[in-house]
Amino acid sequence: GDSVTQMEGPVTLSEEAFLTINCTYTATGYPSLFWYVQYPGEGLQLLLKATKADDKGSNKGFEATYRKETTSFHLEKGSVQVSDSAVYFCALYGGATNKLIFGTGTLLAVQP
Amino acid sequence: ETGVTQTPRHLVMGMTNKKSLKCEQHLGHNAMYWYKQSAKKPLELMFVYSLEERVENNSVPSRFSPECPNSSHLFLHLHTLQPEDSALYLCASSRTGEQFFGPGTRLTVL
Numbered sequence: 001g002d003s004v005t006q007m008e009g010p011v012t013l014s015e016e017a018f019l020t021i022n023c024t025y026t027a028t029g030y031p032s033l034f035w036y037v038q039y040p041g042e043g044l045q046l047l048l049k050a051t052k053a054d055d056k057g058s059n060k061g062f063e064a065t066y067r068k069e070t071t072s073f074h075l076e077k078g079s080v081q082v083s084d085s086a087v088y089f090c091a092l093y094g095g096a097t098n099k100l101i102f103g104t105g106t107l108l109a110v111q112p
Numbered sequence: 113e114t115g116v117t118q119t120p121r122h123l124v125m126g127m128t129n130k131k132s133l134k135c136e137q138h139l140g141h142n143a144m145y146w147y148k149q150s151a152k153k154p155l156e157l158m159f160v161y162s163l164e165e166r167v168e169n170n171s172v173p174s175r176f177s178p179e180c181p182n183s184s185h186l187f188l189h190l191h192t193l194q195p196e197d198s199a200l201y202l203c204a205s206s207r208t209g210e211q212f213f214g215p216g217t218r219l220t221v222l
Binding site: 032045 | 114116118154155157202204206209210211212213214215216
């Protein structure tokens with residue numbers, strides 16, 4: 001069935017470091033892909049999305065490109081801030097079931 | 113602010129209590145969801161309502177009882193819960209694919 005695999009955390013970085021959080025997926029058809037972010041004490045917020053191959057989603061300095069050939073949707077940011085500390089979830093919608101399938105989440109901790 | 117609100121934000125209850133969680137959305141969405149988020153576990157989808165009809169119930173114990181009186185409101189009625197039910201309960205709504213989440217209710221069962 002459909003699934004999402006993302007790197008285990010925690011990921012600990014210094015402020016202004018480059019961030020990559022890996023996400024790969026397994027799905028039939030052509031799913032849409034999402035990154036959600038959950039700040040401490042809050043619900044999940046949509047960070048960015050891509051609906052077809054080679055699309056690049058971007059928001060708040062974060063980017064992810066839908067790579068069908070490698071079934072990946074890695075999240076990147078060129079210079080992280082302390083305020084980016086949160087849990088990041090990769091997700092897909094579509095495929096075999098019309099459900100939103102989440103990865104297990106990756107905790108990012110950015111130190112000043 | 114995602115347009116999805118949840119009340120209460122925090123709830124402490126005993127194992128014999130009865131309480132309800134409320135979720136409200138004014139985004140014009142036609143599907144609503146309850147998720148359970150426990151520490152160190154993946155997000156668990158509990159219930160799905162589409163056009164006010166329950167379309168999914170993922171083997172959730174009967175001590176959790178959802179209700180969707182209209183497309184804007186979703187409730188989760190709780191009774192005789194167990195300590196392992198302590199978690200963050202998230203509500204979400206959608207029209208197609210992309211889901212919008214509320215801030216969650218942090219539930220502690222004593």
